[in-house]
Amino acid sequence: MSKRIAGPEIERLIQLLAKVPGLGPRSARRAALHLIRKKDQLLGPLASAMAEANEKVRVCSACGNVDTSDPCTICADARRDGATIIVVEAVGDLWALERAGAMNARYHVLGGVLSPLDGVGPDDLTIRQLVSRVAAGGVGEVILAVNATVEGQTTAHYITDQLEGLGARVTRLAHGVPVGGELDYLDDGTLAAALRSRTGM
Amino acid sequence: MSKRIAGPEIERLIQLLAKVPGLGPRSARRAALHLIRKKDQLLGPLASAMAEANEKVRVCSACGNVDTSDPCTICADARRDGATIIVVEAVGDLWALERAGAMNARYHVLGGVLSPLDGVGPDDLTIRQLVSRVAAGGVGEVILAVNATVEGQTTAHYITDQLEGLGARVTRLAHGVPVGGELDYLDDGTLAAALRSRTGM
Secondary structure, three states: OOOOOOOHHHHHHHHHHOOOOOOOHHHHHHHHHHHHHOHHHHHHHHHHHHHHHHHHOEEOOOOOOEEOOOOOHHHHOOOOEEEEEEEEOOHHHHHHHHHHOOOOEEEEEOOOOOEHHHOEOHHHOOHHHHHHHHHOOOOOEEEEOOOOOHHHHHHHHHHHHHHOOOOOEEEEOOOOOOOOOOHHHOOHHHHHHHHHOOOOO | OOOOOOOHHHHHHHHHHOOOOOOOHHHHHHHHHHHHHOHHHHHHHHHHHHHHHHHHOEEOOOOOOEEOOOOOHHHHOOOOEEEEEEEEOOHHHHHHHHHHOOOOEEEEEOOOOOEHHHOEOHHHOOHHHHHHHHHOOOOOEEEEOOOOOHHHHHHHHHHHHHOOOOOOEEEEOOOOOOOOOOHHHOOHHHHHHHHHOOOOO
16 A cells, blocks of 8 residues: 555554465455454454464474474374374374374374475484384384475485384375376376276275 | 364464455465464464454544544545545445545545345435535535445435535546456446447547
8 A cells, every 4th residue: 555544553464464375465455354344253353362372382392293282182182093103294284184084193293304405404303303202112103194295205215214123114105196186187107106006996 | 173183272263264354264274374383473463463453443433434543544634635525335445446546535434335125224324424524515526436336326326316405526436448458358338338438539
C-alpha cells in the first residue's frame, strides 16, 4: 500500500501473515480482513493459540519431534511399539506418515539430510542420537523413511553403515507406482523400480 | 489426524489456522509447522501482532472503516479531500480502491447491500449515516463504488434517491473493458456497456 490507509498494527499483521506459507501479500490482506471481521471467533483465539504454542513448543529430546511436551506425545505413548523406529528427515514427514496411520511405531527425526555441498555433515543431524537409541537395545527394526532424493538415499546408506552390528534390521520404504497413479504420467525411474519390485497377484 | 500425535495446543493451532481464508486443513498443518520452526522470527511476532490488533481494532464511527483508531487513519487525514465521498460495500473494497490510488477522497462503508431475500434492509446498512454526512454540507460528490451486481445496483439506486436534494452530485463507477482484458473472454453485458460508453480517441 503506497499511502497509509490503516494503523501500523494492521499493516504489521498483514506483513507477518504474508510470510505464512500458503499466503501471499494479496491473500494476507484478505486473511487479515477476515480475522478482523471475526475478531471474537477467530482473531482472539488464534492470537492466544499462537502465544501458547510459542511458549510451550519444544523439541523432543528422545526423537527430535516438536511438541508441547518433552518427551513428545508419541514417545510418551506406552501403546507405541518401541521395537520399531521410523527415521524421517523432518517433522512434516512424521505427520504425513501418522496421517497414513499404517504403523504404530516410534520415530526419529534427522533434522535434514547429508549434503556436503550445503555443508551438512553427520554431526549436523541427529544420527548419533539414533545410533545410541538402537545401541541401548530393544529395537528390532529401523525403517529409513527418507525422501527418494539423491541426498536422502546417501543419508540412508550412511545410517545403514552406522547401525551395522547393533542387531537391528534396517529397511527402507518401497519404490513403486503411487496408489491411484497413472503409468503414463510416471517417470522412468519409478516405472523401472516398480517393475523390479513386482509382486505376485 | 486420527491418533493424537502432538499436544492439544498444536492441534488447536492447526484447527484455527485452517479457518483462515486461503488456508485449508492440509496447508494449515504446513503453516503450523513453518510457524513452529520459525518460532522467534514468525510465531512469536505474529501472536503479538494478532493480540494487539484484536485489542485495538474498532469500527470508525464516521465512515465504517476498520482501523486501530477512531476516527480511522483516512478520516483523520487532513490532506484527504472531504468534498468527495466514495461509497463502498465492504472494507475490502476500500482497500482495493486505495491500492489503485486513483483518488484522494474519503470513504463510506455500507456494511453490505440491500437484499430483501436475506432480510437486509436500509437500516441494516449505514445509509442513514451517509445521508447525515452529506446533509451536514461540504460534500460535492458521492461516488457509488458498489459491486456491479443486481443487489449492488439496487442499493445504488436507493442511495441516489435518499441523497436527492442534498446538493451533492451522485456518480457511479464506469462499466467497460478491464484494462489488459481480452474482448473474446468478456461477457455480453460488459461488451454492450463498453460500446454504449465509448469515448473519443
